Amino acid sequence: MAAQDLLRIEGLRTSFRTSAGLVRAVDGIDLSVKRGQTLGIVGESGCGKSMLSLSIMRLVPPPGRITEGRVLLEGRDLLTLSTAEMRQVRGGQIAMIFQEPMTSLNPVHSVGKQITEAMRVHSPGSSAGQLRDEAIAALKRVRIPSPERRFDEYPHQLSGGMRQRVMIAMALACRPRLLIADEPTTALDVTVQAQILDLLRELQAETGMSIILITHDLGVVAEMADEIAVLYAGKVAERAPSRALFEDPQHPYTLGLLGSVPRLDEERDRLLAIDGSVPPPFAFPSGCRFHPRCPFSIGPCTTAQPPLRELAAGHEAACIRAPIETSLSLEDAA
Template identity: 75%
Template sequence: MGVSNAPLLRVEGLRTLFSTSAGDIAAVDGVSLEVPRGKTLGIVGESGCGKSMLSLSIMGLVPRPGRVGAGRVLLEDINLTGLTPAGMRAVRGAGIAMIFQEPMTSLNPVHTVGDQIVEAMRAHDAGASEAELRKRAIDALRRVRIPSPERRFGEYPHQLSGGMRQRVMIAMALACRPRLLIADEPTTALDVTVQAQILDLLRDLQAETGMSVILITHDLGVVAEMADEVAVMYAGRVVERGTARDIFEDPQHPYTIGLLGSIPRIEEDRERLLSIDGSVPPPFALPQGCRFHPRCPFAIRACTEKDPPLRELSPGHQAACIRAPVEAVVECLV
């Protein structure tokens, strides 16, 4: 029996709403994307673009007073947005697992790291003995290359370095061998050497297990190294998506162009990097028309009148810009 070519995860028109005194506001607004089997989807954008809220919406962990107001999240043929809380708990860990941004706040400081990994395993295998769970937890620590895993099993989060805590989070996330791993800024606050080690580890574990990965980051260098496909988010929406080659070699949304122009390149001699003026608008104060037009060097009057949808520019490459294909890409990037 052959392996299905259908994507492992499909997000269709997802809207995550928060109730306020002024009415509902959308932190995630009509996002659609797919995650292929065994591949990595990079989701990029500045802070405040909705990346982390999208991941929490997929996991069914939107904090109150937020809720998923429209759309579907399909893990294979299972509609996650239609599950009961108990049904969603059964999916977390075994179907989808998540590495949160800051391991020091995600790990419980009053429990050993071993107990926390065992707890995650026990939730999906209540019949296993304590000795078996302990052995599997130590094996999980060994898989993420933590030295002396038997000793580390009994240590508390504050006794570990930042890189070690991140490895514990990865071990916990992979303890039940999920089909999809969501890594939300997995290298935040780590130095470049440890960051490289964590990325190498994720890549090796993906090759070993065949899992799919959603990598959420603002670091385009990490995306270039890890991602097969990329979705660029701005103000709660996906404004461009395509293969990594599409995004890095032929960016078509002005926001993507600006992000790429701000990256130093060792092969280029430039006195000054590009920058994007202004900041991401909050969801309760979005501009009329294209949400990026107040910061866009290519904006024209029509950009202020209608928020453009994603449209196909080439097979698999989409951008939400009325001026795409952008003729000034090369000039903007040099």
């Protein structure tokens, strides 16, 4: 591992054995997260973003299982740890903000009880009073007003933005080194989204933690991420520093995603859409998995899976047509 890498994922594969055959939800992913930086992971629904995060945390639901690869946290392979050892890693070293704060919080337990539950696991010698004080401090850290009162309230008494702040407080209560934020702004209005993103940036600056930000919102990832990985059908299609990816995208799928976003510096009658949809994981096409939707596709695209190739420093794309002229778009190719 490079000295600046906090987490490194090597050849990770997660599969589900079903009546339709073997489903490869995560299929040979290699990624790294640098200390104190943010890795953005983007792609359409069904591309494997959330399953990748669950694989890192070893929370893959049955009948799924991790079949291959390594997940190295500061050189320690999490896939080789015992259940008890992994329980200490979750929350203590890696924490996760799950999708949908409205449903991720338990409605029958108070906010305070849910925050102190994780803290109790990682601080078994702490008294109830100490845990309460630390939980209230965590609520203050995420800018929740009147934290002493909120400690005893239930999720239904809080707004969506406040519930998301509670989820962040729970995740950061034990001061993890890595935070995985899975769609942290989903179902929140624009002003609350901005507040949550500002909060994550401030907490990252204060604590020095690394963040994996999983989202389908390219605006969010452009604002937050130092590096970006574009996932498609369980594989990395493109990986690059954030600025390089937006200024010089080198995979047709990335071009399509960027073309679907409104821009103030362009006049268009309609937004560009990528034809078709992500294939189900039990019916991936042969060759490049994007080729049925790609107007740049040629014969060899249908037979061989293209490997990630480095096109510039830190910029990789899995496309045999790369480098692609950046003045082109999927609309031009069509």
